[in-house]
Amino acid sequence: MTPPLDVLVVGAGPTGLALAAQLRTYGTRFRIVDRSLDRVRESRALGIQPRTLEALAGFGVTEELVDRGNTAMRLRLHLARRTVSVPLFDIGATDTPYPFLLFLAQAETERVLGEHLAARDVAIERGTEVVGLERQGPLVVCRLRGRDGAEETVTARYVVGCDGAHSTVRARAGIGFEGYAYPQTYLLADLEVDGLEPGAVHSYMTGAGMLFFFPLGSPAPWRMLAMRPSDVPDSKVTLPLLQGIAERYGARGLVLRDPVWMTDFRLHNRGAAHYRCGPFFLAGDAAHIHSPAGAQGMNTGIQDALNLGWKLALVCRGAAPEELLETYGAERAPVGRDVRRFTDRAFVIGTSPNPVLRFARARLVPHLAPLVRHATAPRRWVFRTVSELGIHYRRSPASTTGTRSPRRGPRAGDRLPDLPRGLQAQVAAPGWHLLLTGPAHLWPDERLAPVLAGRADLITVHRLGDRSPWPDVAQGLLRPDGHVGYVTRGAELGGLRAYVERWLPAEPT
Ligand SMILES: Cc1cc2nc3c(=O)[nH]c(=O)nc-3n(C[C@H](O)[C@H](O)[C@H](O)COP(=O)(O)OP(=O)(O)OC[C@H]3O[C@@H](n4cnc5c(N)ncnc54)[C@H](O)[C@@H]3O)c2cc1C
Structure with missing residues (x-):
């Protein structure tokens, strides 16, 4: 068997x-x-x-x-009387190679x-x-x-x-x-579009909803995504239907052609x-x-x-x-x-038939959109959220801070930022990575031996000196998914040892 x-x-x-x-x-x-x-x-x-x-x-x-x-790198927001260009991902992106x-x-x-x-x-x-x-x-x-x-x-x-x-x-x-299903139906197509400026995301916003074109390349130059207007009955998705809907959302002067995929769907x-x-x-x-x-x-x-x-x-x-x-x-x-x-919030704001939101999309957005590029703090928040760089596991039982928390730098549960540059590449190999900062003489092999005993094949040690995400003498144990499992300030190794004994016991479990 x-x-x-x-x-x-x-x-x-x-x-x-x-x-x-x-x-x-x-x-x-x-x-x-x-x-x-x-x-x-x-x-x-x-x-x-x-x-x-x-x-x-x-x-x-x-x-x-x-x-x-x-x-x-740009969102082109097409409003009734003008087009506003909003840079994408230009704020809050200094700690990633991507x-x-x-x-x-x-x-x-x-x-x-x-x-x-x-x-x-x-x-x-x-x-x-x-x-x-x-x-x-x-x-x-x-x-x-x-x-x-x-x-x-x-x-x-x-x-x-x-x-x-x-x-x-x-x-x-x-x-x-x-959960629940959204009431609207959405239309989606991969196709060629004549008249769109390349290299940007294009969004057309009206009171009735939103239309997007995303730069794709393969299998077609553009992806179109639009809400089916409530007075357009469910029917087979065809190119003339999409062309008509694009025009209703204000995308005039564009010619849609050569679709390789057209579909409609309901979202849940x-x-x-x-x-x-x-x-x-x-x-x-x-x-x-x-x-x-x-x-x-x-x-x-x-x-x-x-x-x-x-x-x-x-x-x-x-x-x-x-x-x-x-x-x-x-x-x-x-x-x-x-x-x-x-x-859900983003989608409801962009597509809800609620009269207040329809009014906001039709009347307020044209006035507020030009200000968006100056709204640094909200754009930073949106970037950290959408990019998923802000995801952390600080409340996880596997995230532990030692007796002294570093004054700056990633906390237990945070992803390791790519600061200084190249740090993520240094710790990209599979397994756990022990990052030790401050003078190398603090971390002789004999001191680390009890931490590594029986698990040396699982943990790679890096003595970073001052090329470190933490300003102090610190120890950070990085999990295989790039999140900090344990961190503490100082050179005392008792907390680290307790952490590895709990999560990587040297005796087979
Ligand atoms: C039309 C459409 C458009 C989308 N557009 C977007 C978009 O623009 N942006 C976005 O973020 N997401 C989009 N998505 C969602 C995105 O495709 C999914 O989030 C993603 O594919 C999820 O990946 P997954 O591997 O979890 O599941 P899936 O990609 O669904 O893969 C599940 C796999 O499991 C297999 N399977 C199912 N049951 C069994 C079984 N019993 N035995 C063996 N195999 C089984 C299926 O064959 C399938 O290959 C879209 C999805 C669809 C359908």
Whole structure:
């Protein structure tokens, strides 16, 4: 009988692919299956946020994504009588190597991640559907149905549902998915547009709603997204329909042509009641769905995966306690809730038929829009939120501050900023990284030996001197997902030792 898998990854969308990449890094025994025969060919999610680019850098795929994508740095807001240009991502972006929103079709993102896995001998088992999941003692018995209809049974310690909004894993685990559907229908198309200035995001705002054009490149130069006006009945999406709607939103003088994909859809805002139930975990759209406002969906899913993968890997190899897995939901569920709330507000403000909001869009925005470029503080907040650089796990049980908190610099639970420049690249290798600042003589090998004993293969030590994110003599232990797990000021190592004994016990758990 074949030994059980450590992890079965269900779904090979962006979330499942990112999870597989991380599990592969740690040598976990896993399989990744997807019921569809081919990867996504449509553009779907098209914005990759700075934090996602940072998080994927450790796999060596970020440069390729950036090379293939389009970095739009301006929003052109087309109002009734004038057009206002608002710089994007020019504030609050000094601590990341990727200070831009990257536009790239989801099909391309999945292709790059898929090729990364293929180069590491990970087979994505397409045409394989999970049709049954049953707990049996400490294991899950999984029934897989292949493309020829034949069934196979495998056992796994953990099953991760990266299987999208209609998740089978979520249903089998009995986890609720509460929320609501928005009343409006949205139209979406990848196409060519004559008359649009290239290299910018274009937005047309009226009392009736909003129309966007995003620079895409492949599979078509532009992505159009618009709300279907309430007096336009549901019907097949055609080019003349889109042209007419664009004109109603004030986009006159544009010619839409050569569509490669046109669709309409209704949006939902829903969240899983739990991110974990026993051996079942949920990540990505299986755990949260919301409007595309702010390009958060795929990004949040990839970051769910990269929060979970290393935890599963370390627990499966006996290097971390099972308790570490509880921190997944504790850290990611609040992020999912915040994203749902933020995208809901942005979407309602942009599209609600409420008379007050219609009036604000039609009458106030034209006056306020030119002032936006001077509103430094709100723009900084929006950038930190949308870019996902502001996500932190300060309240997580796995985030600990020692007896003395550094006066400045990242706190326990924060992502490590790329300050000084190049620091993130220095700590990009898999595993934990111990950052020691101040004079090197404070950190001789003998002092570190008790901290590293039995776990030296998991922790890489960096004596940073004064090239450090903290101004003081400090110790920071960086988790494999780039967040600070433990930090303290001073050279006393007792707190650090207690932290590693709790989360990385040297004796196998
Ligand atoms: C039309 C459309 C437009 C979108 N536009 C945007 C956008 O502009 N911006 C944005 O941020 N997001 C957008 N999204 C959402 C974005 O595509 C998702 O957030 C993202 O794909 C989520 O990734 P995921 O891997 O979690 O799930 P998915 O991409 O849904 O992948 C789930 C995978 O699981 C597989 N699967 C399901 N059930 C099983 C099973 N039982 N067994 C095996 N495999 C299974 C499916 O075949 C699928 O490949 C759009 C989505 C759609 C459909």
